[in-house]
Amino acid sequence: MFQGFESHASPDQGPPRLAALRARLGDVGLDGFLVPRADVHQGEYVAARDERLQWLTGFTGSAGFCIVLPAVAGVFIDGRYRTQVKAQVDLGVFTPVPWPEVKPGDWIREHLGTGRVGFDPWLHTGEEIERLERSLEKCGVTICSEVINPIDAIWPDQPAAPLGKVFVHPDALVGERAADKRARLAEGLRTAGQRSAVLTLPDSICWLLNIRGADVPKNPVVQGFAILHEDARVDLFVTAAKLDADVRAHLGPEVAVRAPEEFPAALAALTGPVRVDKASAPMAVSTILREAGIEVVWGDDPCKLPKACKNPAEIAATREAHLRDGAAMAEFxxxxxxxxxxGSLTEIAVVQALEGFRRATNALHDISFDTICGAGPNGAIIHYRVTEATNRPVRSGELLLVDSGGQYVDGTTDITRTIAIGDVGDEARACYTRVLQGMIAISRVRFPKGVAGRDIDALARYPLWLAGQDYDHGTGHGVGAFLSVHEGPQRISRLSEVALEPGMILSNEPGYYREGAFGIRLENLIVVEPAPDMGDNRVQLSFETLTFVPFDRRLIVGAALAPGERDWLNGYHAQVLEKLGNRVSPATLVWLQAACAPL
Incomplete structure (x- = not known):
């Protein structure tokens, strides 16, 4: 199994670990410390060595941070984790704080009149720290960069750094040679008058060099740093043991492999101007450059947007991955x-069965994240991960929410379906139908070029808003091509200002959650494409759906659907049957024909 079911949360260890951290802070003259979820690469998914937030607090979510002060320790969590955090931390010593509603600076001012709060400059971006410093300008609190992370100093059995093997990602799936990518991005540096760019995001480095790795669970990336020079050379800072002869031959003579420990000195030896991404690079990078007298130019990671806009080869490969995955989902x-x-199923049994159907394709590299399988009230925990301690029976009369995905060499999938187990009642069906209507609205939309995710996010919420309902997460995130299942900069969210461009893959996943009762989420992946001209000579974009798996017709209130919504749904189900019919077993084909029958 790719997924395990042991519990990673240790609420009982929180109080002694917090006490040890406070003692350490006292020894080094600090009154507080910031403990983020991030690692030195600012990735959402981190290796075991970098699970500092989880080790200290017990909270296992993929986003959040803790601010430890003398009398209070706040665990800052967004809307996805408000239910989960209460079950994973000791509420006697840790205080959940709703974020971003409550700003870290405001919270620190409230709980600490004067003092020194430390942070690890390798675990925070310059943008984060500047924002925090501005919010604390007129109070007696000082933010201090620490050379030694105090968590590492008190973590006796901290795991070693990962040593996952690097492998080559075939050009046929990528659609562009690594050398051509390096040349294209280097030309952009020269045009901007920049001598080099610092790359700190593992998926950017993997995309640029057409390599993949195994350093982070569920995401095929290699942890390292890189410097792209204006002449298209690259210095790659990665542990040499990860690279075999085939990978070194693939990288070629213009990619110099250097030890990670050499990265700070290499930064200090550069000639400016050097591009640094203020939003993703650790603050330590710009500090080293500036202390060496090197000009820093803030600018986006040069790989970020090209990586997000998939080329025709990547989209074609991804389509095939989704059809393969869709057939496995239909069997499931x-x-x-x-x-x-x-009546004998449990959440764990469901997760195991689903992974088995994906493994039966003989093409599964890994799952793309731990499957979220929430029965009844567990479905309301947005990023629920079943463990042996929380495993719940799948009972009649309840909803079952299953959010899962696969990593295949030709694409990354992510799909959510909510299923009725027996008769779940009219209220659940009404809520499900509203969520489905929001998903259909995103699927059908046409929009002018230049529109960002924030401009269309409300379309998915409108049916819920009419009923006084909503959900506390974005409507969609970017997805990589055999890379990270959560990829920026594109997303469908109230916060996203990035214009949607052809080739961007996103999720479309509205939901509704009633704590203690049920959760509903529906998710397809979609890709931005040019929309056909309707005669007005306006450049517009639309979405092509990549995911083909039926929705649960038992949960749809047909009378609530508008004619256009019904037509879209019936057309979608007709495509599901057409695309998957010859990929599934005879028994599943019979089931699929019934599941895809028109409303």
Missing amino acids: LCWLDDQAPK
């Missing part, structure tokens, strides 16, 4: 409909 849903009425 057929199995679930057969087994669930027997």
Whole structure:
């Protein structure tokens, strides 16, 4: 199994670890410390060595941070984790703080009149620290950069750094040679008058060099740093043991492999101007450059946008990955409909079965994240991860939310379906239908070039808003091509100012969650494409759907759908049957024909 079910949260260890951290802070003259979820690469998913927030607090979410002060320790979490955090931390010593509603600077001012609060400059971006410093300008609190992370100093069995093997990602799937990518981006540096760019995001480095790795669970990336020079040379800072002869031959003579420990000295030896991404590079990078007298130019990671805009080869490969994955999902849903009425299933059994159907494709590299399988009230925990301690039976009369995905060499998938187990009642069906209507609205939309995710996010929420309902997460995130399942800069969110461009892959996943009762989420992946001209000579974009798996017709209130919504749904189900019919077993084909019958 790629997924385990052990519990990573240790609420009982929180109080002694917090006490040890406070003692350490006293020894080094600090009154507080920032403990982020991030690692030195600012990735959402981190290696075991970098799970400092989890080790200290017990909270296992993929976003958040803790601010430890003498009398209070706040765990800052967004809307996805408000329910989860209460079950994972000791509420006697840790205080959940709703973020971003409550700003860190405001919270520190409230709980600490004067003092020194430390941070690790390798674990925070310059943008983060500047924002915090501005909010504390007129109070007696000083933010201090620390050379030695106090968590590392008190973590006795901290895991070693990962040593996952690097491998070559085939040009046929990538659609562009690494040398051509380096040349294209280097030309952009020269045009901007920049001598080099610092790359700190693992997926950017993997995309640029057409390599993949195994340093981070569920995401095929290699941890390292890189410097792209104006002449298209690259200095790659990665542990040599990760690279075999084939990878070195693929990288070629213009990519110099150097030890990670050499990265700071290499930065200090550069000639400016040097581009640094203020939003993703650790603050330590710009500090080293400036202390060496090197001009720093703030600018986007040069790989970020090209990586997000998939080329035709990547999109074609991704389509195939989604059809393969869709067939596995159909086999799973057929199995679930057969087994669930027997009353013997649990959440873990469902997760194991789903992974088994994906493994049966003989093409699964890994799952793209731990499957979220929430039965009944567990479905309301937005990023729920079932463990042996929380494993719940799949009961009749309840909803089952299953959010999962696969990593295949030709694409990354992410799909959510909510399934009725027996008769779940009219209220659940009404809520499900509103969520479906929001998803259909995003699927059908046309929009002018230049529109950002924030401009269309409300379309998915409108049916819920009419009922006084909403959800506390974005409507969609970017997705990589056999890379990170959460990829920037594109997303569908109230906060996203990045214009949507052809080739960007996003999720479309509205939801609704009723704590203690049920959760509903529906998710397809979509890709931005040019929209056909309708005669007005306006450049518009639309979405092509990549995911083809039926929705649960038992949960749809057909009378609530507008004619256009019904037409879209029936057309979608007709495509599902057409695309998957010859990919599934005879028994599943019978099930699929019924599941895709028109409303």
